[in-house]
Amino acid sequence: MTTHDSTPVAGSDADTAADTAVASASASADDRRAVTGKRRIAFAAYVADAGRLPGLQTLLRSLALTNPALCEDVVVLHPGLPDASFDAAHRLHPRLIPRTATGRHDVFRIDGYDTVIALTPALVVLGRLDALLRLRTGVAAVPRPGPDGVPDPRHGIPDDGLLVIQRQDLDHAVPPAAGPDVPESVLVPLDSRYDFRASRLGDDLAVPEGVVVLNFAGEQTPCTGPARETRARFDLDDEAFRAAYLALPGAKHPDLLLHLALPFPDGSRPPIDLVRQLAEIHRGRGHHDLAVALLGEAVAGRPDLPRCHETLGVCLMALSRYEEAETHLLLATASPDFAPRAYGQLARMAWLLGRTEDARGYALAGLESDPTDANCRAWYARTSEMVTAGATAPDTSPGEQLAHVALFADGDENAGDKVLPEAVRSCFTADTGPGRWHQQHAHLLVDEAGLERLNARRAV
Numbered sequence: 001m002t003t004h005d006s007t008p009v010a011g012s013d014a015d016t017a018a019d020t021a022v023a024s025a026s027a028s029a030d031d032r033r034a035v036t037g038k039r040r041i042a043f044a045a046y047v048a049d050a051g052r053l054p055g056l057q058t059l060l061r062s063l064a065l066t067n068p069a070l071c072e073d074v075v076v077l078h079p080g081l082p083d084a085s086f087d088a089a090h091r092l093h094p095r096l097i098p099r100t101a102t103g104r105h106d107v108f109r110i111d112g113y114d115t116v117i118a119l120t121p122a123l124v125v126l127g128r129l130d131a132l133l134r135l136r137t138g139v140a141a142v143p144r145p146g147p148d149g150v151p152d153p154r155h156g157i158p159d160d161g162l163l164v165i166q167r168q169d170l171d172h173a174v175p176p177a178a179g180p181d182v183p184e185s186v187l188v189p190l191d192s193r194y195d196f197r198a199s200r201l202g203d204d205l206a207v208p209e210g211v212v213v214l215n216f217a218g219e220q221t222p223c224t225g226p227a228r229e230t231r232a233r234f235d236l237d238d239e240a241f242r243a244a245y246l247a248l249p250g251a252k253h254p255d256l257l258l259h260l261a262l263p264f265p266d267g268s269r270p271p272i273d274l275v276r277q278l279a280e281i282h283r284g285r286g287h288h289d290l291a292v293a294l295l296g297e298a299v300a301g302r303p304d305l306p307r308c309h310e311t312l313g314v315c316l317m318a319l320s321r322y323e324e325a326e327t328h329l330l331l332a333t334a335s336p337d338f339a340p341r342a343y344g345q346l347a348r349m350a351w352l353l354g355r356t357e358d359a360r361g362y363a364l365a366g367l368e369s370d371p372t373d374a375n376c377r378a379w380y381a382r383t384s385e386m387v388t389a390g391a392t393a394p395d396t397s398p399g400e401q402l403a404h405v406a407l408f409a410d411g412d413e414n415a416g417d418k419v420l421p422e423a424v425r426s427c428f429t430a431d432t433g434p435g436r437w438h439q440q441h442a443h444l445l446v447d448e449a450g451l452e453r454l455n456a457r458r459a460v
Contacts, residue, residue: 039114039115040112040113040114040115041072041073041113041114041115041116041117041133042072042073042074042075042110042112042113042115042116042117043063043072043073043074043075043116043117043118043119044074044075044076044077044107044110044116044117044118044119045059045074045075045076045077045118045119045120045121046077046078046101046103046104046106046107046120047076047077047078047081047121048078048079048104049079049081050081050085052121053081053085053086053088053089053121054121055120055121055122056076056089056121057088057089057092058121058124058231058234058235059119059120059121059123059124059125060074060089060092060093060096061092061234061236061241062123062124062125062126062234063125064092064093064241064245064256064260065234065241065244065245065248066125066126066127066128067125067128067129068245068248068250068251068252068253068256069250069251069252069253070129070133070253071093071094071095071253071254071255071256072095073095073097073113074093074095074096074097075097075099075110075116076089076096076097076098076099077099077100077101077104077106077107078098078099078100078101079100079101079102080100081098083098086098088238091238092238092241093256093259094255094256094258094259095255104118104120104159104160105159107163107165108165108170110167111167113167114166114167114168115133115135115164115165115166115167116163116164116165116167117129117132117133117162117163117164117165118162118163118164118165119162119213120160120161120162120215120217122160122215122216122217123162123195123213123214123215123216123217124213124214124216124230124231124234125212125213126207126211126212126213126214126230127193127210127211127212127213128212129212131194132162132164132190132194135164135166135188136166137166137169137186137188138166138169138186138187138188139157139163139164139165139166139169139170139182139186139187139188140163140164140187140188140189140190141157141158141161141162141163141164141187141188141189141190141195142157142158142161142162142189142190142191142192142194142195142196143156143157143189144156144157144158145197145200157182157187158217160215160217160218161195161215161217162190162194162195162213162215164188164190169186170186193208193210193211193212193213194212194213195213195215196208196211196212196213196214196215197215197217197218198214198215198216198227198231199218201225201226201227202225203225204225204226205225205226205227206226207226207227207230214227214230214231216231239265241260242260242261245260246260246261246274254281254284257277257278257281258278258281261274261278262278270298272298272302272305272308275294275295275298275308276295276298276307276308276311278291278294279291279294279295279308279311279312279315280311282294283311283314283315283318288315288316288318288319289319291311291312291315292312292315292316292319292321295308295311295312295315296312299312299328303331303334306331306332306333306334306335306337306338306342307332307335307338309328309329309331309332309342310328310329310332310338310341310342310345312328313325313326313327313328313329313332313342313345314329314345316328317329317345317349322349322353325349326346326349329342329345329346329349330342330346333346333365333369336369339365339366339369339370340366340367340369340370340373340375340376341373341375342366343362343363343365343366343369343376344362344363344366344373344375344376344379346359346362347359347360347362347363347366347376347379347380347383348379350362351379351382351383351444352443352444352445353444353445353447354444354445354447354449354450356383356386356387357383357387359379359383360379360380360383360384360387362379363376363377363379363380363383364376364380366379366380367380382410385410389434394434394435396434396435396436398438398453398456398457399456399457399458400436400458401435401436401437401438401457401458402425402428402429402436402437402438402457402458402459402460403437403438403440403453403454403457403459403460404421404424404425404437404438404439404440404460405440405441405442405454405460406420406421406424406439406440406441406442407441407442407443408421408439408441425437438453438454438457440453440454
């Protein structure tokens with residue numbers, strides 16, 4: 001058994017050289033984000049038989065609990081297991097993709113991604129994988145250990161450990177059949193903390209601080225001690241796993257959060273902050289009806305939740321449920337922290353409905369709560385101009401006017417949008433002013449009264 005002191009996880013000459021190689025390779029790599037904005041990344045794992053499925057589930061739990069803001073596709077390669085075999089794994093991850101394969105070497109044949117991070121059911125993730133996600137060249141792996149158990153680049157790479165594969169650096173026509181067959185020219189050695197062998201610890205040594213991925217490959221019998229206890233932290237049932245994930249501080253990936261938070265357990269009232277987070281995700285994706293369904297139940301009888309009422313009001317407005325939206329936005333104005341923003345939304349809604357005076361009043365109320373609020377100031381300026389223009393409009397018979405529906409820009413908006421309406425009108429009449437033209441903003445709601453005003457003109 002090799003002792004911890006003689007096999008440091010970081011700081012050895014080999015590890016320092018490995019880190020230097022990774023940094024050098026990354027610096028000169030073709031970073032596709034400069035072109036596409038986002039690299040296509042996937043995790044992959046080969047499950048040889050049904051007996052490895054519990055290991056896959058432990059791997060997925062460890063990945064989510066240590067990297068809660070990370071949610072990429074997980075391609076599960078298998079020799080032809082029934083679809084139902086992956087039901088438990090699907091409950092743990094929203095982007096699980098089972099595919100049939102002949103062996104683990106098929107991780108080199110996964111197309112559709114720029115980077116494939118190959119894992120195994122014998123691994124558990126203990127730390128952040130950011131450094132692996134930033135790799136851009138070659139096939140990165142921790143070298144195979146030498147006789148003393150220390151990873152040594154001269155011994156190649158194992159076929160049962162972590163691999164970070166950059167697809168553009170492989171020969172697509174003839175990909176390698178296995179890890180050891182990867183050409184030396186594309187190999188990038190990784191620090192041992194990214195694939196640390198539990199066998200190096202025996203039954204008494206603690207897992208070294210800084211280990212990111214712990215590998216239990218090659219263990220014929222279950223071991224005891226700190227390494228096994230570390231793995232056991234991720235042997236959770238679904239309810240305990242969901243609770244552990246939701247309790248994590250910091251940012252969480254929207255897909256993973258929605259997948260693990262919903263549906264809420266029967267008979268329980270979820271934390272209001274969680275409900276609001278889920279509603280904001282739905283709102284950001286344009287699923288306003290789902291956001292309303294979540295928040296409507298959560299805020300019932302709770303006028304003391306201004307942030308939730310504001311979000312609910314905005315979503316109701318997007319669904320054209322204006323009266324309900326106004327009610328909830330007014331409830332949000334009770335809080336000084338949210339009043340300016342809520343008044344800004346109320347001003348926008350009133351303007352959309354053609355209630356210019358109300359819009360101006362809401363904008364003024366927002367400025368009274370926060371004189372520096374730019375949104376309320378912009379709405380106050382716009383609606384004040386409209387009120388003034390309405391008071392000074394020429395007394396022209398509607399039958400002598402043309403109606404013009406367009407996006408009329410004001411303020412510091414696009415200059416072309418300001419010139420275009422004038423140019424269009426000049427194609428029809430020499431007089432392009434309000435005496436000959438009735439203006440209708442394209443964003444305003446056209447109700448029955450508005451439709452009557454438009455139809456009263458010579459043409460639209």
